[in-house]
Amino acid sequence: MTNAKAVRTPVDGVPAALIRMRRIAAALLVVMAALFLLARSQAGGHPAWGFVQAFAEAAMVGGLADWFAVTALFRHPLGLPIPHTAIIPRNKDRIGDTLALFLRDNFLTPAVVARRMHRADVAAAAGRFLADPPERGRLWRGASRLIADMLEALDQERLGGMAKTALAERLRELDIAPMLGQALDAAMAEGRHAPILDGIIRWADKTLESNEHLVRDMVHARAGAVLRWTGLDETLANKIIDGLHKLIADMADDPAHPLRSKAEEGLVRLAEDLRFDPAMRERVFAIKAEILDNPAVERWWMGVWERSRAGLLKMVRSPDAAFAGQFGEALRQLGETLQADRRLRRTINRFARRAVAGAAADYGDGIVRLVSDTVRGWDTRTVTDRLENAVGRDLQYIRINGTLVGGLVGLAIHVVDVVL
Incomplete structure (x- = not known):
């Protein structure tokens, strides 16, 4: 006063x-x-x-x-x-x-x-x-309240839509195929692709184990009557499944396995195509556009925006807790x-x-x-x-x-x- x-x-x-x-x-x-x-x-x-x-x-x-x-x-x-x-x-x-x-x-x-x-x-x-x-004095608290009030006063839907649209436009303009190719090249040059291949091999083994019945059904459907009458179709299916499991295990245990080498050659070609092949770059561009146009992606982005906004509000309302x-x-x-x-x-x-x-x-x-x-x-x-x-x-x-x-x-x- x-x-x-x-x-x-x-x-x-x-x-x-x-x-x-x-x-x-x-x-x-x-x-x-x-x-x-x-x-x-x-x-x-x-x-x-x-x-x-x-x-x-x-x-x-x-x-x-x-x-x-x-x-x-x-x-x-x-x-x-x-x-x-x-x-x-x-x-x-x-x-x-x-x-x-x-x-x-x-x-x-x-x-x-x-x-x-x-x-x-x-x-x-x-x-x-x-x-x-700095010390959290009156100026700090006043600035925090001002930022929080501004964030709450803004239209959530409109602001989130503007941010989503701006991000989507930037992503649509971005040619990500060369970037992916360069990243893949760098990963292979430094040997960082090996864990990815190991993960793919483990995933293949688990997928095969979960779908063994499909292999058996396929062999049974294509086997002749004699094989089915004698039960050899089941034996053949088991041999095929065991052989695939052994192949996957050998690939997992042997870094120099021929199939792993073939996979690495394929990754090298993929990296080169991503960087220099116009057709591959067009396919990547089309996939990116399809993902961005997916309603599920839009819902996911709005959820991310709302969580980010809520986290920012919490931080500015409690700066001591934020630090x-x-x-x-x-x-x-x-x-x-x-x-x-x-x-x-x-x-x-x-x-x-x-x-x-x-x-x-x-x-x-x-x-x-x-x-x-x-x-x-x-x-x-x-x-x-x-x-x-x-x-x-x-x-x-x-x-x-x-x-x-x-x-x-x-x-x-x-x-x-x-x-x-």
């Missing part, structure tokens, strides 16, 4: 500091007038009164001139419609347009934003924050990595510059129009009061300085007149 009273008065929302400065400037002018009258009444006395009179007279002129200049900015002095007064109310729309153009030319053009962002090390700042989080436990340790490690890895910082900073510059390109004109239209929509009294409350205190110092400087100039002129 004490701070609120110090900032504003209950009358018209005018800051108390502005009212105080107005009173000081007016009181100083009254003092100069009283001093002038006193000096004039003592004109026949000591010669020093002449200097006092010259100072007070010039101070009144200077104070009144600056009062007129300051008042003319916001209103007509004494309510008189003097030309070229009430400057701000008469030029309200032009001020709004000029302010909007200033914002656009100095802050909201992509080139300016990119140039300013080039000097900003966003990644390093984020790294320092994550590695050594505790394994998740907090992971965030701290990420912060240390951001500070140590120069290449990663450059990548993140480049992404941040492009994102902010893109936002300026997409929304800069809209923000400019918003500022201009908002100022145009204000009534004249609102514009005048807001500007006067913002800079009026400093303008009252102009009145005080004008009074004192005017007095000193008048005193200097009187000294020169007396000496000459």
